[in-house]
Amino acid sequence: MRQHLPTLQATHALAARLAGLARPGDAILLEGPLGAGKSEFARAFLRAITADPALEVPSPTFTLVQTYETPRGPIHHFDLWRLDGPAALEELGWHDLRADIVLVEWPDRLGPLTPPESLTIRLSDSGPESRDATLTGWEARLP
Numbered sequence: 001m002r003q004h005l006p007t008l009q010a011t012h013a014l015a016a017r018l019a020g021l022a023r024p025g026d027a028i029l030l031e032g033p034l035g036a037g038k039s040e041f042a043r044a045f046l047r048a049i050t051a052d053p054a055l056e057v058p059s060p061t062f063t064l065v066q067t068y069e070t071p072r073g074p075i076h077h078f079d080l081w082r083l084d085g086p087a088a089l090e091e092l093g094w095h096d097l098r099a100d101i102v103l104v105e106w107p108d109r110l111g112p113l114t115p116p117e118s119l120t121i122r123l124s125d126s127g128p129e130s131r132d133a134t135l136t137g138w139e140a141r142l143p
Contacts, residue, residue, distance in 0.1 A: 001142060005131045011037055014133060015044035018119070021141050022049065022101050024073050027115040029107035032123035037131050038105045041123065042077055045103060049075065065092050074100040080109035089113055 005011045022028065028045070030038040043057040049070050058066065059079055066077045076097045083089070086109070094113060107114060119137040126132050135142060 001135045003133045003135070004126070005133055006129075008040070008129050011041060011131055011133075012044040015041050016048035019045045019048040021138070022072065024100055025098070027098070027102050027104065027118040029114070029118045029120045030103065030105045030123065031107060031120060033125075036123040036125050038123060039079075041121065042103045042105065046070075046075060046077065065097075072101065076100055076102045078102060078104045080104060080106040083109045085109060086111040086113045
């Protein structure tokens with residue numbers, strides 16, 4: 001499914017809609033080049049699922065994973081940009097954390113650990129504030 005997101009608010013609305021569909025065990029994979037809006041999408045998703053519009057959501061670029069307590073259980077936000085490959089995920093507790101919701105930026109670093117039932121969101125910049133989003137997965141949940 002492809003969606004044009006003409007404004008930042010449209011990106012936030014998509015993130016909020018998907019946050020409403022997410023449940024423990026889900027993996028949401030955020031793909032796209034630098035500056036495509038992956039961190040912005042993750043921030044909006046976390047703010048929506050916690051119902052806290054002021055939630056501080058720093059990019060986990062240096063920590064690699066940031067955990068948030070939410071009404072649906074923990075959510076783990078991964079930024080794998082600096083990760084060498086899937087072997088390093090073991091040190092981060094990937095297999096244990098997969099029981100919860102995971103948001104993953106730069107999911108290509110997952111390699112064979114990519115969950116087959118994931119929702120993949122490919123973001124691309126199409127203007128100053130506009131983006132295109134291509135969603136793959138969750139066929140039974142997405143209208």
